[in-house]
Amino acid sequence: MPASDLLKEKISHLPHRPGIYKFFDENGIIYVGKAVDIRKRVSSYFNKSTQHNKKTRHLIASIRNIEFTIVDTEADAFLLENNLIKQYQPKYNILLKDGKTYPYICIINERFPRVISTRNKIADGSRYFGPYASVTSMNVLLDLIRALYPLRTCTYNLSSENILSGKFKVCLEYHIGNCKGPCENLYDEESYNQHIIQIRNILSGNLSVAKNYFKDKMSAAAADFQFELAHSFKQKLDLLDSFQAKSTVVSNTLTNIDVFSITSNEKCAFLNYLKVVNGSIIQTQSLEIQKKLEETDEEILASVIVQLRHEFESDSREILVNIEVQLPLPNITVTVPQIGDKRKLLDLSLKNAMYLRKEKESSREKSKDSNEVRIMETMKKDLKLTELPRHIECFDNSNFQGDNPVASMVCFKNAKPSKKDYRHFHIKTVVGPDDFASMYEIVTRRYRRLLDEAAPLPQLIIIDGGKGQLGMAVKALKDLDLWGKIPVIGIAKRLEEIFYPGDNLPLYIDKKSETLRLIQRIRNEAHRFAITFHRSRRDAGTLKTEITDIKGLGAATAEKLLLKYKSVKKIKELNFEELEKEVGKHKAQILQNYFSGQKA
Structure with missing residues (x-):
């Protein structure tokens, strides 16, 4: 089967x-x-x-x-x-980065606990805070903690037996005041653990416990006339105030909230996550998601919410989002706030997501522009041009057994198609299948018009054909007094040879060269454009009926109507207003009189 x-x-x-x-x-x-x-x-x-x-x-x-x-x-x-x-x-x-790569702040489960940073969570009873998307933010917190509290950094096993036996000696950290020497029983465990409790509160986003502790200590020292000690507590209090001032305080009325926002383009989604605890933003993460299939913003956001809440170990029961999203999780409230502090918080998150999007898109655009400049510089070198070919035009002829001869010109600017500048040409002065004469005609018409309109000229002209077509293009440029002012080359189809005017030997460019690939792309686009136009002309020719012979109508008008409506019957069904819209009042009247005469 x-x-x-x-x-x-x-x-x-x-x-x-x-x-x-x-x-x-x-x-x-x-x-x-x-x-x-x-x-x-x-x-x-x-x-x-x-x-x-x-x-x-x-x-x-x-x-x-x-x-x-x-x-x-x-x-x-x-x-x-x-x-x-x-x-x-x-x-x-869609996949997110594994949270294990983010660092945590760990309060190790041991006597006289150390406070360290780590990327590995071990189920040994230690307390982990984070993870932190920004290592810088984590280090700021660690520096604050070390400035506030005299914690040990050694890895000694500070059991009661080891300390009482005099097994350890204080180190340099003790002598410079960073540690109070619990290894020699110079600092009691209860005071040390009080500091650990305050550190836990700080890492949880609650600075009030530590601030109240230092205020009380400062007041007590001042009351006891220990002004130097009071000043040291005042300095620690100032550190906490400074840290809190630098933190984004959203509102004292907001408690634990997760905020998610999303914006996207065709290929990527850009998201921001804010973790709010006790009115302050303690975590923030912006990320880009590459779309894999046809995921909607709602689907991507729902998936990211679950993953980021898991990675950042959030237990918040309230989630704010900028679009409606179905999140089938128990005891979770998901809302799109419209006013107030919550709306301001959501706007802040969305601003971060939009900034990331702008930054990424700008970066890609610069990279793309840089790639295009590199290609043009390669082409300038390979073709020995005097300036970057930012504006290139390519010509091609098309006819079928001599019938309906047409031509096309395609335009590339900065190595990209500029379709608004493409042009079709009806061959007017040449009778029969004469590609050389046709090339002379269209090159002459194109650049005479640009000269008349004082429009910018290209930095390179490509002729789809061999020496004959190239020679006629050169003759047209000479007659317009443009010879020597615009470089022109020809590309022969069979061996992809590049010809220069007056040079009997072709230039062979490396088949893998970006120059040849771009020339081929431009040539193929000119050929496609010419063939498409020729087919439409040929199809119009097969629709020839009595309408093409109506006196006063003209072949171009008849062709336009036949191409659009495909048959005389459908044209007859149009009322006067519809005909007038297509061909103008005078010709609409001619057509209506003709059809009325048929009915009579």
Whole structure:
């Protein structure tokens, strides 16, 4: 049984139940999806295949097997899909960076705990805060903690037995005042642990506990006339105030909130996440997601919310978003605020997402521009031009056994097609299939018009043809007094040879050269444009009827009507207003009189 029939058979047995489905190719899982109704969702890929984009069609063509898992609710399907995507990382699912690569601040589970940064979470009872998307932000926090509290940095096992036995000696950190020497029992465990409690509050976004502690200590020292000690506490309080001032305080009325915003273009989505605790933003992350299939903003945002909340270990019950999104998670409120502090917070998040989008798109545009300049510089060198060929024009003729001779000119600017500058030419002065004379005519007409209009001239002209066509183009430029002012080359189709005027030997450019590839692309575009125009002319010729012989109408008008309406019958069905719109009042009257005379 063919693979397609096997898939159809398998789809027909899929359940009408919520769950997840997995698509496989020959090598393994390539896509994981969720569905309220598994059979309906999977069938939609195959029933509407012509409506999908290229990437989705490629996915469908790659499917060799389908598996599914039934769950009780849509929320269960949502979470299971997320877990399976993280586990298998299928090529057609959008993926986020693994949170394990982000650093944490860890309060180690030991006597006289150390506070360190780490990228590895170990289930040993230690307390982890983060992860931190910005290492700089994490280091600012660590520097604050070390400036406020005299914590140890050594790795000694400070058990009571080891300390009382005099096993350790204080180090340099003690002598410079960074540590109070718990290794020699010079600092009591209760005071040390009070500092650890305050550090936990600071890392959780609550600075009030530490601030109140230092205020009380400062007041007590001042009351006891220990002004130097009071001043040291005042300095620590100032550090906390300075840190809080630099933090983004949204509102004292807001508690724990997650904020997500999204904006996107055709290929990518740009998101921002703000984690708000006790009215302050303690975490922020902006990221770019490459679209894999036809994901909507709602689908991408829902997936990212689940993944980022997991990565940043958020337990917030309120989520703010800038678009409506279905998030089937229990005890979670998802809203799109319209006014107030929450709206301001959402606007701040969206501003960050928009900034990332602008930055990425600008970067890609600069990269693209740089690539185009490199190609033009290569062409300038290969063709020995005196300036960058930013404006290139290419000419091609087309006729069929001498009938309907036409020509085309395509224009490339900065190595890209400039389609608004493309031109078609009806050959007017040449009788029969004479490509050489036709080339002379169209080159003459093109550049005489540019001269008359004082329009910019190209930096390079390409003639699709050999020495004969090139020679006639040169003659046209000489007659217009443009010879020597615009470089012109010819490209012969058979061996892709480049000819220069007056040079008997062709220039052979490396087949892999960007110069030759661009010349070929321009030549092929000119050929396509000419052929398309020629076919339309030829098709119009086959529609010749009595309408082309109406006195006072003209061949061009008849051709225009026949090309659009395909038959005289349909033209006869047009009322006067419709005819006037197509050909003008005078000719509409001629046509109406002609058709009325036929009826009489």
